[in-house]
Structure formats: structure tokens, C-alpha cells
Amino acid sequence: MESKEGSYNFRDEKDTDNNRIVLPTLTGTSVISSKDIIRCEAKKTGCTFHLACGTKINVAKGLKFYEDKLNEWNFLRIHKSIMINLRHVEKFNEGKKCSVILSDKAEVPMATHKKNELIQRFTFSFPGPKPNTILATELWSYV
Secondary structure: OOOOOOOOOOOOOOOOOOOOEEEEOOEEEEEEEEEHHHEEEOOOOOOEEEEOOEEEEEEEHHHHHHHHHHOOOOOOEEEEOOOHHHHHHEEEOOOOOEEEEOOOOEEEEEHHHHHHHHHHHHOOOOOOOOOOOEEEHHHHOOO
């Protein structure tokens, strides 16, 4: 099946520049703006936050610990070990193996059963069609 892509203007009134998260590490504590987080990946011990500046921050707490707060800030858990910031989604790939391309050009796997939730999160962020914008429902209208 071919990849489908589109341009999105993702916006949500709850996600402002004031949303920050405290990440305790072995070397200190980092305070990060939610908009700077591209994705979080669960590891055997703790998780890794991938930031837009290219930095990776390892924390001891698991992904579940951060999931509820990040969900409020336009993040979505697309795989058992990956949570993404929807502001950083550039492309969806589907087929036998669904995946998402993020702003750092990383291709991360997406659970097939999460596809509809991802589409819904993008669709409900639009008050109406915008010029040069393809809605996710149009993107997958033939699926």
C-alpha cells in the first residue's frame, strides 16, 4: 500500500509555551517545554526524551509515569514503548508496518490499532478546512 502524506496545521488551545515538565536525571534536573519534546521512548529502565535540539534525556521513571500529563499536551502513545508529540508529526506511513515520520526525520513504529486514534486527534484539531490543508479523514478516505 502506498504512503499517504499531507500538510497539517495542528493547534490546540491547551498547548501553550508555558507547559513545562521537570525531568530528574542522574546528573541533575532538566525543565523542558512540552513543545520541545519530539518523542519519549520506553527503555528497560526508565525512558528517553528526544528533544528538538537533538538532545536526549534519560530518566529513571517509566513512560506510564509521564503519560497522563503528556496526553493533555497533545502527545499520543502510538506504540507500547513510544509516545509522540503531535506537533512534530510530518508524515504517516501505513501498510503491513504502520509508522510515523517526525520532525527529526526519525521513523517510529505505530501500532496498527492506534491509527484511528491518530486520525481522530488530527481531525478534531481543525475548526474547519483551511487552504492547502488535507484533513486526515480525507487522507485515509479510501482505506
